[in-house]
Amino acid sequence: MGKIEKDLVVINKKGLHARPAAIFVGLVEKFGVAVTLTKGSEAVNGKSIMGILMLGAVEGTVLKVCVEGDEAPAAMLEFEKFFNKQEEELVP
Amino acid sequence: MSEIVLKGIPAAPGIAHGPSFILDKGEFIVPKRSISSSEIDSEIARFEEAINNSRREIHILKTKISQDMGQAHAQIFDAHLLVLQDTTLLAQVSSGIRDTKSSAEYVFFTVIKKFVEAFAKMPDEYLRERASDVSDISKRVLKHLMDESKLHDLESLQDELIIVAHDLSPSDAVSMYNKKIKGFLTDIGGRTSHTAIIAKSLGVPAVVGLKDATLRINNQDYVIIDGQKGLVIINPTVETKELYLKEQTKITASLEKLDDLKNLPAQTEDGKTVSLLANLELSSEIPAVRKFGAEGIGLYRTEFLYMNRLDLPSEEEQYQAYSQVARAVAPFAVTIRTLDLGGDKFISSVQIPKDMAPFLGCRAIRFCLERPDIFKTQMRAILRASVHGRIQMMYPMISGLGELRQANAILEQVRVALRDEKIPYDQKMKVGIMIEVPAAVMTAEALARETDFFSIGTNDLIQYTLAVDRVNEKTAHLYEPAHPGVLKMIQKTIDAGHNEGIHVALCGEMASDPLLAFLLLGMGIDEFSMSAASILTVKRMIRAVKLQDAQRTAYEAMQLDTGQEVEEFVGAQLRKYLPS
Numbered sequence: 001m002g003k004i005e006k007d008l009v010v011i012n013k014k015g016l017h018a019r020p021a022a023i024f025v026g027l028v029e030k031f032g033v034a035v036t037l038t039k040g041s042e043a044v045n046g047k048s049i050m051g052i053l054m055l056g057a058v059e060g061t062v063l064k065v066c067v068e069g070d071e072a073p074a075a076m077l078e079f080e081k082f083f084n085k086q087e088e089e090l091v092p
Numbered sequence: 093m094s095e096i097v098l099k100g101i102p103a104a105p106g107i108a109h110g111p112s113f114i115l116d117k118g119e120f121i122v123p124k125r126s127i128s129s130s131e132i133d134s135e136i137a138r139f140e141e142a143i144n145n146s147r148r149e150i151h152i153l154k155t156k157i158s159q160d161m162g163q164a165h166a167q168i169f170d171a172h173l174l175v176l177q178d179t180t181l182l183a184q185v186s187s188g189i190r191d192t193k194s195s196a197e198y199v200f201f202t203v204i205k206k207f208v209e210a211f212a213k214m215p216d217e218y219l220r221e222r223a224s225d226v227s228d229i230s231k232r233v234l235k236h237l238m239d240e241s242k243l244h245d246l247e248s249l250q251d252e253l254i255i256v257a258h259d260l261s262p263s264d265a266v267s268m269y270n271k272k273i274k275g276f277l278t279d280i281g282g283r284t285s286h287t288a289i290i291a292k293s294l295g296v297p298a299v300v301g302l303k304d305a306t307l308r309i310n311n312q313d314y315v316i317i318d319g320q321k322g323l324v325i326i327n328p329t330v331e332t333k334e335l336y337l338k339e340q341t342k343i344t345a346s347l348e349k350l351d352d353l354k355n356l357p358a359q360t361e362d363g364k365t366v367s368l369l370a371n372l373e374l375s376s377e378i379p380a381v382r383k384f385g386a387e388g389i390g391l392y393r394t395e396f397l398y399m400n401r402l403d404l405p406s407e408e409e410q411y412q413a414y415s416q417v418a419r420a421v422a423p424f425a426v427t428i429r430t431l432d433l434g435g436d437k438f439i440s441s442v443q444i445p446k447d448m449a450p451f452l453g454c455r456a457i458r459f460c461l462e463r464p465d466i467f468k469t470q471m472r473a474i475l476r477a478s479v480h481g482r483i484q485m486m487y488p489m490i491s492g493l494g495e496l497r498q499a500n501a502i503l504e505q506v507r508v509a510l511r512d513e514k515i516p517y518d519q520k521m522k523v524g525i526m527i528e529v530p531a532a533v534m535t536a537e538a539l540a541r542e543t544d545f546f547s548i549g550t551n552d553l554i555q556y557t558l559a560v561d562r563v564n565e566k567t568a569h570l571y572e573p574a575h576p577g578v579l580k581m582i583q584k585t586i587d588a589g590h591n592e593g594i595h596v597a598l599c600g601e602m603a604s605d606p607l608l609a610f611l612l613l614g615m616g617i618d619e620f621s622m623s624a625a626s627i628l629t630v631k632r633m634i635r636a637v638k639l640q641d642a643q644r645t646a647y648e649a650m651q652l653d654t655g656q657e658v659e660e661f662v663g664a665q666l667r668k669y670l671p672s
Contacts (some may be wrong), residue, residue: 014578015216017222018168018171018222018225019167019170019171021171021174022167022170022173023170025174026170031489034231035283044180045179045180046369047179048178048179048180049171049174049175049178050175050178050180050181050207051178051180053207053222053226054210054211056215057215063639075211083514
């Protein structure tokens with residue numbers, strides 16, 4: 001079982017608010033992986049939209065993304081794409 | 093914690109102490125309810141069911157929105173759905189129910205509140221607004237967990253509390269008729285604000301115009317209200333508490349003494365009898381009306397039948413309500429004021445456009461003349477009820493003869509219809525008008541010839557005469573009942589009414605102040621209507637004075653130049669007769 005960790009930057013102008021957070025949770029569920037997002041000392045479950053929103057990740061925030069599970073490499077690839085897009089480019 | 097004293101405007105007398113409750117507009121009130129160990133599992137199941145039902149609703153909404161407006165608009169509902177399957181959230185609620193043995197709605201409410209508060213504090217504006225998304229979702233769930241009608245209902249509060257609010261709207265009033273409330277504190281408002289009216293009719297103290305009480309006081313802070321001086325003491329010391337407890341005992345004793353006056357007539361020493369009546373909002377206040385020995389109802393504010401509901405009250409429902417009051421008050425009369433909406437009173441069933449200056453907008457009689465359907469229904473109900481006691485009717489905010497004639501023409505149509513349908517009603521029912529608009533005062537002779545009585549509504553008359561918004565805290569100090577301009581308006585109305593041989597009543601907070609009531613007695617008011625709790629204090633004044641002294645005082649007061657001079661002079665005169 002793999003475990004990958006990467007620092008990713010939120011580039012979306014409005015930050016990681018409800019709609020992009022919802023899309024992110026969707027991705028996590030699609031890959032069936034365990035994800036932890038960490039901002040400073042705060043770590044939240046990647047499946048918890050409330051947790052993600054509570055991070056208050058605005059544009060430019062660096063998040064440590066830790067992915068665990070069989071599909072971890074593929075999932076991380078998708079996450080990187082997710083983080084590199086503006087909200088309008090995201091398809092749920 | 094040190095003692096903090098806030099100063100506001102005294103709005104209702106008395107002393108109260110106890111824990112505070114900050115009433116947040118639009119927020120749901122979810123009472124703490126304990127459950128037994130055996131109920132834990134079913135309570136969790138109830139919570140899960142509420143979540144499932146809410147999800148189902150959101151799915152339906154999402155489908156509809158994406159069909160109607162496109163998929164992009166529906167995306168936000170994905171976020172809402174995710175919140176409702178959020179493991180962190182759901183786990184916190186389930187374990188909360190188990191650990192604290194509290195009801196699902198209370199635990200859910202507390203958990204959500206923590207999230208909402210955290211969002212509200214976020215520095216980024218866009219993220220901060222997520223707070224409203226989350227409270228939106230939580231309201232949906234709470235509606236499945238609680239009886240919807242209870243969501244804003246203060247009745248569900250369990251402890252005796254002191255209510256702290258930015259302002260109380262008239263529609264809050266309905267839920268305030270609750271013995272558990274010990275007093276009111278508000279940021280804005282003046283002596284005649286609705287908070288004052290509600291507090292007086294409940295017989296509890298109130299201090300208004302405190303500016304930032306909702307920020308300075310925390311939920312559950314222990315506070316003392318001094319309704320006489322307009323003070324609020326937050327976290328009082330032991331000494332302060334003792335001082336106020338003694339004061340409270342004194343007040344109770346003097347109230348008991350007043351009680352002896354209940355069955356005595358309101359007659360001056362030289363034999364002039366005055367009628368002292370009560371103002372009424374809800375039929376649930378009738379016991380208080382009796383308790384204070386009111387000789388009828390001088391102002392029945394019917395708006396409250398229309399508030400806090402989504403539909404309009406039917407003719408039958410109104411008929412029942414008016415009949416009940418008429419029977420309860422008999423043999424005394426009840427004066428029903430027709431619907432006085434607008435200004436600061438709104439209802440859900442009818443959209444009233446928000447005017448730039450609501451007190452000058454389409455309110456009261458103006459609204460009723462625009463909506464004869466609503467007006468006629470009320471008139472039919474009042475006329476039908478008139479056979480069950482002594483009912484009088486009056487129109488609010490008449491500004492001239494044209495409006496009075498229009499209203500009477502509609503009334504005539506309703507009478508004819510009832511006659512045709514052979515439905516009985518009191519054919520001699522008196523129909524009067526409220527004098528609240530300066531233009532009505534200036535044309536009072538003409539109005540008096542076409543109406544059965546006047547009732548001066550001083551709260552609005554003062555507001556319109558002095559061009560002072562009585563809801564605006566910045567102008568509250570300009571609201572002067574004893575202003576010579578106001579007194580001349582009142583005198584002109586009384587004289588016009590008496591010249592034409594009709595009764596002139598006065599309903600408004602002015603009547604409940606013994607000093608001003610002494611002045612008004614001298615000016616010739618025939619009938620005073622006020623909050624029931626003030627009646628005995630005013631009666632005590634009337635029984636201590638002579639009409640001729642009041643008349644002489646009024647005559648001299650009318651020669652003075654400022655409101656302050658009037659109050660000082662009348663106060664000095666009254667003290668000669670009425671030892672305090």
